[in-house]
Amino acid sequence: MEFAEIILENRPSPFWNILKQIGVDKAVGVLPRSYKDWRQQLEENPWDYGPLMRYKNMLEDNGLKLVAIEDNPPMDGIRYGIQDLKEEQLEYVSHMLENMGKLGIKLWSYSWMAGFGWSRTHTHIKGDNGEFVSGFNIKDIENAPPPKLGKISADKLWNNLKDFLEYILPIIEKYDIKIAMHPDDPPIEEYRGVARIMNSIENYDRYLNLVKSENIGITFCQGNFALMIDDIPGAIRHFNKRIFFVHFRDVKGNKYNFVETLIGKGKTDLVEVIKAYIDINFNGILRVDHTPTLEGDIEFYPGYSYLGRVYSIGYIKGLYEALKHG
Template sequence: MRFAEIILENRPSWFWRVLRQLGVYHVTGILPRWFSDWRMIEEEKPWDYGPLMRYKNMLEDNGLKLVIIEDNPPMDGIRLGIPRVKEEELDNVARLIENMGKLGIEIWVYNWMAGIGWSRTHTHIVGRDGMYVSGFNYGDIEKAPPHRLVKEYGVTHEKLWNNLREFLEYIVPIAEQSNVKIAMHPDDPPIPEFRGIPRIMNSIESFEKLLTLVRSDYNGITLCQGNFTLMTDDLPSVIRRFRDRIFFVHFRDVKGDRYNFVETLIGEGKTDLVGVMRAYVEIGYNGYVRVDHTPTLENDTELGAPGYNYLGRIYTIGYIKGLYEAVKREFSKGY
């Protein structure tokens, strides 16, 4: 198991040095939207070779290796099957995958949430001893108006599945040729619909179906534990079931259910984290893991969105490392 902690800064930071001091040398990046080249007549896109190359070099010059991109060009035209729009978006995704391959960036994380990405209805709930936590309550959006996409494009679950199949049939061969694995992130929150927009990546059965749409060693899963633990009461068995299809892990936890939950400090949620780690060790998982959505502790700094901060992530890295080493020792003694 290797850490690939997410980098959100657009220039070197003290936190990058702390990551190395903690033994974290691989990182997850977002698309470098700030990294266009002012000398170009036609502006470069963040998924073009130049910005990605400069971003990768900046990280490597500071002792970090970029192995994952957890971001995407606009994709709602693809998800919804919008004529003319989807063709341009498919071309942009293909360029991203091809350029990642040229630069040796191993994994692309994407999602199938149309219109509305990951969402919380509460951003600064006062948690234990004053830490701030985020949360979601479906009751807060029940009276919200339908999203414009519902009226404009008549979105259905069936249409989303059909468009996903077409997307995978197009992009998986490019991923195979480029040696880039693609890893679907679950709907967040994993509910059947969000303001009238259907969602399909919200159950264990949905991910089983995903893997059969196009069978390939390059078609896999981002196992975001905070979402998967809202889909099942037995997350360790899910880890064992998907085994080599898990390309990336988001290590976090929640309290509640998919319709009403809060995010917690690691070790204080609903998930059996010891059982989870035993499952990873048992299947020989040697992929990447990162911290995700930690509470904001006293005097900490939030990086643009609740759950992305410094102190909570540093604490969680230590927790995961200790848990992993303890479970490995159990297995070495014949657990």
């Protein structure tokens, strides 16, 4: 198991030094949209070789090895299957993957949420001890319109996903890049008229069999899987080596109405979760995710604060070391 942390800043920060001080020296990156060299901003996209290379070098010059990209170029033309837009965006994704391969970045976390990404309808709920947490209530979106590209059915999403995987398969196998599908967040049946398909164990099994490759796997976001099923350890053992990347977080509630929680305060038995990762000899990347904002904390945006992430990293590392050697 490799502990890493997502880097959202576009330049070195004191948080990077804190990560190294607590034993985390690997980084999960986003595409460097705000890190463009002004001389090249008209010539290169964030997923092109130059920006990715400079971003990787900036992290590694400051002691953090870039091991994954958790971000993507525009992809809704691909998800919706809009022909002209799809062809352009497939080029974006293929260039990104090729450049990742050339730079030795071997993991891409992506999603199949069309029209909208992950969503919360509440960003600053007061938790039990005064910390701020985020949450979702489906009643808040009952009257919300569909996205600009409109509605789309589950069948079309499945067909477009299969086409996409077939298109990128030669690239990811050539460069030995693992791609890890993030769940729909929240994992409801549809969101504002748009179908969701990455929202159950059965659908993940279907996904893993669409196009057969050991390079196609899962971002096991525990918060989302906890809203799909009650047995998280069982799901970990079920997917086993197809779990490439873990988001370690927890929630209270159900997929229609939930809040995120401090590690150890949610609905999941985290001792049994760690035991399951040890049982399958998980050797992928794990990071904390969507942590509460504590008093006096520096919040990058809701769910990504400094103290909350440091607390969670310490909690998980302590639990893992105790159970691994206990």
